[in-house]
Amino acid sequence: MYDETYRPQFHFSPVAHWLNDPNGLVFYEGEYHLFYQHYPAGTTHGPMHWGHAVSIDLVNWTHLPVALYPDKYGYIYSGSAVIDWHNSAGFGEEAMVAVFTHHLDGRQSQSIAYSTDRGRSWTKYPGNPVIKSLSEHRDFRDPKVFWFEKNEGDGHWVMLVAAGNRILFYSSPDLKKWSLSSSFGPGWGCTDGVWETPELFELPVGDGPGTRWVLAVAVSSGAPAGGSGVQYFVGEFDGSTFTSEDSKSTVLWADYGTDFYASQAWNNEPAGRTIWTAWMSNWLYAKVIPTSTWRGSLTFPRQLQLKNTNQGIRLLQKPVREIERLRVRCWNWQDELISPETGDLLGDAQGQTLDISAEFDLLRDQQPDSFGLQVRVGKSERTTIGYDSRSQALFVDRGIAGRADFSAEFAGKHSAKMEPIGDTVQLRILVDHSSVEVFGNDGQVVLTERIFPDASSAGLRIYAKGGAVKLRSLDVYVLGKANFAESLGPKRSVRVH
Ligand code: DQQ
Numbered sequence: 371m372y373d374e375t376y377r378p379q380f381h382f383s384p385v386a387h388w389l390n391d392p393n394g395l396v397f398y399e400g401e402y403h404l405f406y407q408h409y410p411a412g413t414t415h416g417p418m419h420w421g422h423a424v425s426i427d428l429v430n431w432t433h434l435p436v437a438l439y440p441d442k443y444g445y446i447y448s449g450s451a452v453i454d455w456h457n458s459a460g461f462g463e464e465a466m467v468a469v470f471t472h473h474l475d476g477r478q479s480q481s482i483a484y485s486t487d488r489g490r491s492w493t494k495y496p497g498n499p500v501i502k503s504l505s506e507h508r509d510f511r512d513p514k515v516f517w518f519e520k521n522e523g524d525g526h527w528v529m530l531v532a533a534g535n536r537i538l539f540y541s542s543p544d545l546k547k548w549s550l551s552s553s554f555g556p557g558w559g560c561t562d563g564v565w566e567t568p569e570l571f572e573l574p575v576g577d578g579p580g581t582r583w584v585l586a587v588a589v590s591s592g593a594p595a596g597g598s599g600v601q602y603f604v605g606e607f608d609g610s611t612f613t614s615e616d617s618k619s620t621v622l623w624a625d626y627g628t629d630f631y632a633s634q635a636w637n638n639e640p641a642g643r644t645i646w647t648a649w650m651s652n653w654l655y656a657k658v659i660p661t662s663t664w665r666g667s668l669t670f671p672r673q674l675q676l677k678n679t680n681q682g683i684r685l686l687q688k689p690v691r692e693i694e695r696l697r698v699r700c701w702n703w704q705d706e707l708i709s710p711e712t713g714d715l716l717g718d719a720q721g722q723t724l725d726i727s728a729e730f731d732l733l734r735d736q737q738p739d740s741f742g743l744q745v746r747v748g749k750s751e752r753t754t755i756g757y758d759s760r761s762q763a764l765f766v767d768r769g770i771a772g773r774a775d776f777s778a779e780f781a782g783k784h785s786a787k788m789e790p791i792g793d794t795v796q797l798r799i800l801v802d803h804s805s806v807e808v809f810g811n812d813g814q815v816v817l818t819e820r821i822f823p824d825a826s827s828a829g830l831r832i833y834a835k836g837g838a839v840k841l842r843s844l845d846v847y848v849l850g851k852a853n854f855a856e857s858l859g860p861k862r863s864v865r866v867h
Pocket of ligand 1: 390391407418447448449471511512566567631632
């Protein structure tokens with residue numbers, strides 16, 4: 371199981387068939403629930419269902435049966451899940467309630483379903499939809515719901531729904547009756563494509579005590595690496611209205627790579643962390659990537675923080691610490707000069723699944739064109755993760771990473787502006803069978819990219835071009851395979867609406 375060519379070894383992917391957005395992320399009774407956009411009868415987007423898996427550590431996953439099937443109101447598009455602690459909806463104590471979009475003949479409405487057995491079986495609410503389709507917005511989808519309570523006892527449910535180039539905010543006492551409270555947009559950030567899968571959470575700024583709210587919005591085209599991507603806004607939320615503190619024309623990107631979309635954070639994370647994951651693909655080519663029995667995977671879960679920078683308050687992302695459980699072998703280097711003449715410093719270090727941390731110090735009398743690491747190196751393949759010190763940009767070059775014949779949009783080099791911290795450039799890189807995730811300078815600049823190298827391309831190199839740089843430290847961990855068990859229960863035939 372999970373041994374096919376390009377099959378991720380520590381990133382979530384479905385046992386078989388199609389996956390896109392993560393949905394319904396919620397923690398309950400020791401389990402992180404992950405639902406996801408799934409078509410269980412094909413390897414491309416189709417009549418959507420919610421697939422389901424659970425994990426106790428965000429690393430190892432158990433696949434459960436499909437949770438939500440299409441019905442007379444339509445396919446089951448993206449949405450979120452909450453625990454109804456106080457039984458506000460009357461579905462039962464601590465019911466898990468999924469809130470999702472019904473998609474029927476191009477019209478979209480919002481509906482709910484509930485489970486009183488830890489997400490194992492689901493009942494659709496007979497009063498669906500809870501918000502009917504709108505005549506003014508054909509695109510009206512992807513409800514994100516959470517509980518907002520400023521003072522004890524005055525709480526209410528909040529729902530965000532994407533509609534064209536705006537986010538509509540609703541509130542409810544019981545998850546069934548919703549009233550519109552405000553809207554954000556249009557005219558903010560990137561509006562090149564339609565807005566989708568909104569997400570909203572509060573985070574401390576640095577070590578606190580101040581906080582800000584982050585509104586993340588996927589946009590179907592116009593992202594910096596081409597195609598779809600996720601932008602975010604930093605501001606305040608008072609329970610009904612979100613106010614951005616950057617200008618209307620400011621565009622902040624959560625990820626500058628090609629493959630980060632529809633990100634969602636877990637509700638009720640037990641340690642109080644804000645952790646999100648995203649679909650690791652791009653609508654430009656998602657339907658034709660060269661995998662066989664399944665198609666689609668998610669990013670490794672990332673913990674989020676905010677940092678005060680010269681430009682304003684910005685998001686930091688880093689892989690959750692639980693990844694350390696997979697580390698099986700380590701190489702380490704310190705204080706080495708890397709120049710165009712440097713030979714084979716990394717010796718036999720190699721792997722197809724790696725967790726790499728590197729710190730480079732820029733030298734005053736040197737300005738290399740670029741320096742960095744090459745991963746998944748083979749006879750004629752490699753993926754370069756580099757820093758261009760002249761333009762101060764972090765980049766991923768997958769031009770000769772591996773297979774790219776399936777789409778003219780795939781091969782290429784993508785970069786993002788990143789100033790050094792003092793004289794230092796930090797890189798954290800996760801490498802899997804068909805992806806790289808690159809976190810620059812503590813996760814302030816991130817690039818996520820799919821790659822499709824040959825299994826034999828497992829080499830690792832360090833390089834500097836046009837000048838030297840000092841390698842202050844390099845840790846390379848080989849990661850073992852995460853466990854993806856199946857607990858699928860009785861087979862049920864897939865009913866296609
Ligand atoms: N995917 C879902 C929609 C969402 C889009 C359909 C984003 O609900 O807007 O599969 O990838």
